[in-house]
Amino acid sequence: MSSNPMAKRSQMQAVSRAVWAYVAPVNRSNEAITPFDPALQGQFDVNAPPAPFLLLGCVENFKRSSATRYEPLRTGAHGSLTATYRTQPDARAEFDVPQWGKLQMALSSGAQQINVLETAAGSAAQASGGSAVPASRVQDGSTAIELLLMPDQLVNFNSGDIVAVDCDYSGTTGYIGCGASAAYLSAALDPVAHVDLVRRVTLNVSRVEARTGMSLLLTQPLPAAPNSSMGVQKVIAFVDREGSSFFQEWSVLIVVPADSGGRVCFYYPRMQAAASAREQSQEIASPLFTPMLHVSLQALPVTDPNDGESVLCYRSYFPAASAAVY
Amino acid sequence: MQATKDSFYVALRTRLAAANPQRTVTIDGASRPGIVVVENERPVSGPAACDVFYLHWGSVKTLPMPGSTLCAMECTISYSTAGTSANGGEDRGRMLAAMDSDLLAIVAPRQTAKCDYGNGTGFALGSTLFWTQPVLSEAAGESPVYAGRKAALIVYFYPEVNQQ
Numbered sequence: 001m002s003s004n005p006m007a008k009r010s011q012m013q014a015v016s017r018a019v020w021a022y023v024a025p026v027n028r029s030n031e032a033i034t035p036f037d038p039a040l041q042g043q044f045d046v047n048a049p050p051a052p053f054l055l056l057g058c059v060e061n062f063k064r065s066s067a068t069r070y071e072p073l074r075t076g077a078h079g080s081l082t083a084t085y086r087t088q089p090d091a092r093a094e095f096d097v098p099q100w101g102k103l104q105m106a107l108s109s110g111a112q113q114i115n116v117l118e119t120a121a122g123s124a125a126q127a128s129g130g131s132a133v134p135a136s137r138v139q140d141g142s143t144a145i146e147l148l149l150m151p152d153q154l155v156n157f158n159s160g161d162i163v164a165v166d167c168d169y170s171g172t173t174g175y176i177g178c179g180a181s182a183a184y185l186s187a188a189l190d191p192v193a194h195v196d197l198v199r200r201v202t203l204n205v206s207r208v209e210a211r212t213g214m215s216l217l218l219t220q221p222l223p224a225a226p227n228s229s230m231g232v233q234k235v236i237a238f239v240d241r242e243g244s245s246f247f248q249e250w251s252v253l254i255v256v257p258a259d260s261g262g263r264v265c266f267y268y269p270r271m272q273a274a275a276s277a278r279e280q281s282q283e284i285a286s287p288l289f290t291p292m293l294h295v296s297l298q299a300l301p302v303t304d305p306n307d308g309e310s311v312l313c314y315r316s317y318f319p320a321a322s323a324a325v326y
Numbered sequence: 327m328q329a330t331k332d333s334f335y336v337a338l339r340t341r342l343a344a345a346n347p348q349r350t351v352t353i354d355g356a357s358r359p360g361i362v363v364v365e366n367e368r369p370v371s372g373p374a375a376c377d378v379f380y381l382h383w384g385s386v387k388t389l390p391m392p393g394s395t396l397c398a399m400e401c402t403i404s405y406s407t408a409g410t411s412a413n414g415g416e417d418r419g420r421m422l423a424a425m426d427s428d429l430l431a432i433v434a435p436r437q438t439a440k441c442d443y444g445n446g447t448g449f450a451l452g453s454t455l456f457w458t459q460p461v462l463s464e465a466a467g468e469s470p471v472y473a474g475r476k477a478a479l480i481v482y483f484y485p486e487v488n489q490q
Contacts, residue, residue, distance in 0.1 A: 006393065006394070006395045007395055007453075007484055007485050007486065009393060010393060010394040010396060010484055013391065013393070013394050013396075015456070015482070017436075259436070259454065259456035259482070260396070260453070260454055260456065260482075260484070261454040320453070320454070321454075322452030322453055
């Protein structure tokens, strides 16, 4: 076999060049997480995460930290150390996202992320978007990558348009937004005046790649499948607001694929925003720089069904093919 | 060491055949993807052929990491073009840009499995080799007739693990 006894041990060292981040929705109504099973899903292509995880992108300056307190238990006249115990479990993660987009801004702001809908003629100016052009109804048979619309509605859209696809607001309270909870309403609003509210916040967005005689073909699949109760509206920009009350919550997966073989994954079943939106500037070559979205997240506990332990984060390691195991 | 050289070459050759099947070179009457390893070919004194990637291996060093056998080997890929005769060579800049695109396409992803091609079977050696993004030199040719450049990168590898 190998002429070098260190060969297998040296492959225990993970050598990587990028950190990849993914998110998946948490059902906010029942706090149901999106599980990540290392055995079933661990070795996925980093460009094609297992559904429903969505690629956030390669991130910079990934740093995870634990503020869990370790306390001594002392007994006896001299207060000798008998044992230690953990209290106030606390874990955080932060990183910078160079690529801007809907999901990326949602994670960075930590609050409600707003789609600025195309405004109707004569609409008064508003910081988060004025009165919108009415939605076009999604027709039966639509899929995550093809939206069937009535012919007279198709002309409202063109290749390159960004679209938001979701239900009309019906006067409900609680979490709104299909696929992933996008906002929370503690008090009902007028459903007529706010009929577009769900589409203003939904994360169910994509871009039109092409328009056929009966449908819009999308460049990226919608995170949630469309149905005939939904409408489509054109999105001009994304906006988030300092001071918003809503907290984003996601299952977060961080993957460090090693070029040398093997992989390290950090899976946080539940993470909520831990800070408001801010950006981190990175110089490319003066005067060029890129503003990166800073993401700061706080882990919430879940119960591991295997043993009932309360868990904030799972770290998994997939050894390289020929690496020594210990 | 040889397995690293061979695996890198085979990876790039395979990718070139998929990315641009038209880029070929004929050597001794046989057509193959347009990338050759200089040290593996018959020594010739004439100028290198146009529109072909020439792979040169450079110095090797072990990295100063405790408990690691990771090594780094310099690699230079040179190429040049005279453009097309139909355009009187005035398209040599465009042809060079096309070669740049081909090169950037075949070096991604920047890793491949290391195999022993000594007996022609490609026996997996149980480790991966990986490399840096190439640094492209300024465009220059051996004469004004040509446009060419050199792309430098570093290939990282582990000494053979499962080699018999």
